[in-house]
Amino acid sequence: MISKMLKRAREFEKKYIPYTLPVQPKFHVTGGIGWINDPNGFAPYKGEYHLFFQYYPYDVRWGPMHWGHVKTRDFIHWERLPAALAPDEDYDKDGCFSGSAVELPDGRHLLMYTGVRNVRQRNGRIKDFQTQCIAIGDGTDYRKLESNPAIDASSLPEGASPHDFRDPKIWRDGDRFYAVIGNRGKDGSGTILLFESSDAIHWSYVSLLSACHNQYGRMWECPDYFELDGKNVLLVSPQEMTAIGLEFHPGNGNVCLIGTHDKKRQHLMREHVQAIDYGLDFYAPQTLLAGDGRRIMIAWMQNWETSSCTLQSLPFMGQMTVPRELQIRDGRLIQNPVRELEACRGVQIDYHNVQISSETTLSGISGRYLDMTVKVRPGREGSLYRWFKVYVARDGEHRTTIRYKPETSTLRVDRTHSGFPHDIVNVRDFPVRSQNGEITLRIILDRYSIELFVNDGEQAASFVIYTPEEAAAISFAADGLALIDVVKYDLDV
Numbered sequence: 001m002i003s004k005m006l007k008r009a010r011e012f013e014k015k016y017i018p019y020t021l022p023v024q025p026k027f028h029v030t031g032g033i034g035w036i037n038d039p040n041g042f043a044p045y046k047g048e049y050h051l052f053f054q055y056y057p058y059d060v061r062w063g064p065m066h067w068g069h070v071k072t073r074d075f076i077h078w079e080r081l082p083a084a085l086a087p088d089e090d091y092d093k094d095g096c097f098s099g100s101a102v103e104l105p106d107g108r109h110l111l112m113y114t115g116v117r118n119v120r121q122r123n124g125r126i127k128d129f130q131t132q133c134i135a136i137g138d139g140t141d142y143r144k145l146e147s148n149p150a151i152d153a154s155s156l157p158e159g160a161s162p163h164d165f166r167d168p169k170i171w172r173d174g175d176r177f178y179a180v181i182g183n184r185g186k187d188g189s190g191t192i193l194l195f196e197s198s199d200a201i202h203w204s205y206v207s208l209l210s211a212c213h214n215q216y217g218r219m220w221e222c223p224d225y226f227e228l229d230g231k232n233v234l235l236v237s238p239q240e241m242t243a244i245g246l247e248f249h250p251g252n253g254n255v256c257l258i259g260t261h262d263k264k265r266q267h268l269m270r271e272h273v274q275a276i277d278y279g280l281d282f283y284a285p286q287t288l289l290a291g292d293g294r295r296i297m298i299a300w301m302q303n304w305e306t307s308s309c310t311l312q313s314l315p316f317m318g319q320m321t322v323p324r325e326l327q328i329r330d331g332r333l334i335q336n337p338v339r340e341l342e343a344c345r346g347v348q349i350d351y352h353n354v355q356i357s358s359e360t361t362l363s364g365i366s367g368r369y370l371d372m373t374v375k376v377r378p379g380r381e382g383s384l385y386r387w388f389k390v391y392v393a394r395d396g397e398h399r400t401t402i403r404y405k406p407e408t409s410t411l412r413v414d415r416t417h418s419g420f421p422h423d424i425v426n427v428r429d430f431p432v433r434s435q436n437g438e439i440t441l442r443i444i445l446d447r448y449s450i451e452l453f454v455n456d457g458e459q460a461a462s463f464v465i466y467t468p469e470e471a472a473a474i475s476f477a478a479d480g481l482a483l484i485d486v487v488k489y490d491l492d493v
């Protein structure tokens with residue numbers, strides 16, 4: 001039996017999503033209709049990969065959170081499933097917030113999410129209470145447990161907040177289940193709490209896995225924790241982040257803490273901290289361990305600060321990044337688009353040793369659905385060019401500009417002329433680890449996005465654009481002399 005509220009959402013999806021198909025991105029997940037934010041429950045289930053997301057089908061604005069649902073076999077082609085959860089119980093009446101999923105040993109699919117219940121206080125203000133709740137199902141339909149909530153304030157350590165207690169990420173390790181959950185500690189800043197369970201239903205608190213101490217933002221949302229190439233990695237999405245130089249997003253940021261898990265204290269000993277994505281649009285990443293051992297990450301390709309700026313005509317708001325394979329190289333996080341994207345490549349067009357000084361176009365190098373790699377180096381030995389630019393999604397009126405300055409080793413992406421209906425933050429500068437004027441830029445374009453991967457995944461930067469599809473020219477320019485190699489494939493998804 002599904003609730004009236006969930007039934008309504010499913011009927012609404014069935015009625016309206018078919019009309020939105022002509023304006024959807026080709027290979028980035030959206031809600032089909034309405035609003036989405038964080039990816040949830042990104043995990044393998046019965047040989048496929050499921051992805052849920054924060055979802056409000058009825059408007060292009062955030063509203064009472066449901067969970068939307070898609071699944072895939074290759075991370076590129078997604079099948080839409082009916083909405084999985086609606087905020088239809090007293091303990092989650094104000095939203096089924098973010099969470100995760102795991103396949104149980106008996107083959108059932110368990111979802112754990114944050115149930116939100118707003119309560120008016122004596123002083124007239126509303127406070128929300130957040131608890132962790134469970135729903136179990138078969139990959140399409142889910143039933144919330146009678147015993148919900150599964151983890152409430154009574155399980156919290158002293159000083160932990162019952163109001164900022166959200167976004168459980170669960171995983172199975174042998175015959176035990178673990179969960180990391182975001183919380184706000186005594187000093188008002190974020191903590192990540194570790195819980196464990198033998199059956200994924202009854203949970204107990206283990207330890208404080210990591211704490212923010214007012215460094216790297218304040219409240220840490222949407223944690224994920226996993227082993228990768230011999231290291232332990234914690235991903236968090238901090239609110240109220242201030243930038244440090246050109247490092248880290250101000251506002252709602254994203255951070256990766258790499259270190260070693262101290263088994264005795266059940267604590268992450270930090271060795272390195274870096275931003276996950278340097279673009280304007282990236283938040284709340286979540287990962288899964290694929291059947292072949294790859295750790296794959298997906299994130300909300302949007303930003304809370306700019307999420308009210310969209311095209312009036314679009315029936316949906318928010319999309320996910322392309323899923324990315326993660327690695328650790330030299331103690332740092334490396335990310336590249338899933339290799340399955342390569343199966344969608346069409347004809348290859350390539351150029352070698354092209355001299356670039358004034359603006360140049362190359363025959364066959366254009367398009368709006370593509371995978372293009374540009375390798376840049378100085379054109380004269382011993383003499384650096386001052387800057388190099390690639391313009392994409394270009395016509396007389398529009399362009400998105402990627403500029404590299406070797407002297408300062410910085411990249412700038414400028415989407416000022418990329419179809420936004422009003423002015424928002426459109427420019428981001430960030431440092432790169434290139435040397436001697438050599439840099440490799442891989443650009444993935446879909447209808448409403450540009451994702452940039454620098455130097456074989458050393459850095460990634462994601463940007464939403466709303467440039468009309470017809471603006472498909474690409475050109476190159478340099479101040480000084482640069483030499484480039486270009487390899488371009490159209491993507492046929």
Ligand code: FRU
Nearest residue numbers: 038054065097098166221284
């Ligand atoms: C992060 C977040 C989560 C919360 C969800 C609500 O984007 O604020 O902490 O669970 O969104 O939609």
